[in-house]
Amino acid sequence: xxxxxxxxxxxxxxxxxxxxxxxxxxxxxxxxxxxxxxxxxxxxxxxxxxxxxxxxxxxxxxxxxxxxxxxxxxxxxxxxxxxxxxxxxxxxxxxxxxxxxxxxxxxxxxxxxxxxxxxxxxxxxxxxxxxxxxxxxxxxxxxxxxxxxxxxxxxxxxxxxxxxxxxxxxxxxxxxxxxxxxxxxxxxxxxxxxxxxxxxxxxxxxxxxxxxxxxxxxxxxxxxxxxxxxxxxxxxxxxxxxxxxxxxxxxxxxxxxxxxxxxxxxxxxxxxxxxxxxxxxxxxxxxxxxxxxxxxxxxxxxxx
Numbered sequence: 149x150x151x152x153x154x155x156x157x158x159x160x161x162x163x164x165x166x167x168x169x170x171x172x173x174x175x176x177x178x179x180x181x182x183x184x185x186x187x188x189x190x191x192x193x194x195x196x197x198x199x200x201x202x203x204x205x206x207x208x209x210x211x212x213x214x215x216x217x218x219x220x221x222x223x224x225x226x227x228x229x230x231x232x233x234x235x236x237x238x239x240x241x242x243x244x245x246x247x248x249x250x251x252x253x254x255x256x257x258x259x260x261x262x263x264x265x266x267x268x269x270x271x272x273x274x275x276x277x278x279x280x281x282x283x284x285x286x287x288x289x290x291x292x293x294x295x296x297x298x299x300x301x302x303x304x305x306x307x308x309x310x311x312x313x314x315x316x317x318x319x320x321x322x323x324x325x326x327x328x329x330x331x332x333x334x335x336x337x338x339x340x341x342x343x344x345x346x347x348x349x350x351x352x353x354x355x356x357x358x359x360x361x362x363x364x365x366x367x368x369x370x371x372x373x374x375x376x377x378x379x380x381x382x383x384x385x386x387x388x389x390x391x392x393x394x395x396x397x398x399x400x401x402x403x404x405x406x407x408x409x410x411x412x413x414x415x416x417x418x419x420x421x422x423x424x425x426x427x428x429x430x431x432x433x434x435x436x437x438x439x440x441x442x443x444x445x446x447x448x449x450x451x452x
Contacts, residue, residue, distance in 0.1 A: 207425050210418035222416035223423070230396045231404035231420070237312065238387075238400065239380040242319040246376050247369070250327025255361065257328075258335035259343075269332075272325050284318050284389030310392035315400070318386035323376045330372035334365055371438045378431040382424055 180188075212219055222228060253272060257265060275283065291308040292298050301308065308314045342364070346356045362369075384402040391398040399407060401420055408417035 204425055207418055207421050210414060211422040214415045218415055219419050222419035227396045228404060228420060231399050231401050235381050235400045238315055238319050239377055241316050242323055242380050243373060243377050245320055246323050246327050247373055250331055250372060253328045254331035254335055257332055259340055272328050275322050275324050280322050280385030281389055283321050284386035287314055287317055287390050309390055310398060314390040315387050315398065318390045319380050319383055322383055322386050323379045326376040327372035330368045331365055334368045338364055367438055367441055371435065374431050374434050378427060381427055
C-alpha cells in the first residue's frame, strides 16, 4: 500500500521529445548563433595572423632574403658567436640558480607557516612589477664605480658592471619568479599527505624530497625552467643597461640584433633574430606538450 502511494505521488518521467526540446532550449540560451561563432573565430584567426604568424614569417623571410650562405655567414661572425656564447653562458648560470631558489621557495611557502611568508611572496613577484630597465639601473647604482662599494671593487679587480657577473645578476632578477610561481600553486594543490606518510615510515627529509616531492612536481619544474630559459635568452632591458654594449664582450643576442639593425645590416640582424624566434617556437611546442602531459597527471592525482 505504501509503495503504491509513493509511486502514485512521483511525477511521470519525461518523454523523449520533451527531453530533446529541453536540450534545444538550453543550447539556445547558453550558445551563440552560428554567424556570431564564425565571426569570433575569424577575428581570432585574423588577430593571430597579424600579430603572431606574420611577424614570424617576416623574420625568417628577411633572414633568408640574401640566401642561405649569407644567413650562415651572419651567424658565424666573430661578434655573433661571442653574443651566442654569452647568451648561453648567462642562461646556463641563471636558470639553475633560479631552479634551486624556486624549488626551495615553493617548498617553504607551500609546506610551512612562518613570519614573513607574505613578504617573501611579494618579493618573488617584484620582478613582474618593476621595469627591467629600472632593475638594470639599480645594479649599476649598487655596483658601479660611483657607488659605495664601487671603489673597493675596483681596488680588488672585481668587475660586475659592464661584465658577465652584472649580466648574470640582472638576468637572475628578471627571471626569478618563473619557477617559484609555477610550483607554489601546484604544491599547495597536491598537499603534504604523501610526504607526511613517507616521513612516518622512516624516510629522511632528503629521501622524501628526492623520491616524493620532486617526482610529483617534475612537469611543473620543466615548465617553469622552459619559461625561465626563454626569458633569460631574450632579456633586453636590464641587460642593455648593465652590459655597456661592448661588441664581442658584453653583447647578448638581443643586444647584438639591436646593434646590427642600427648599422643597417638588416640581413644579419634578422638572422640573429631568427635564433630567438626558433627558441620561442621550440619553447611554445615544449610548453604545449608539458601543459597537456602535466594536466593529465594532475587530474589523475586528484582523482586518486
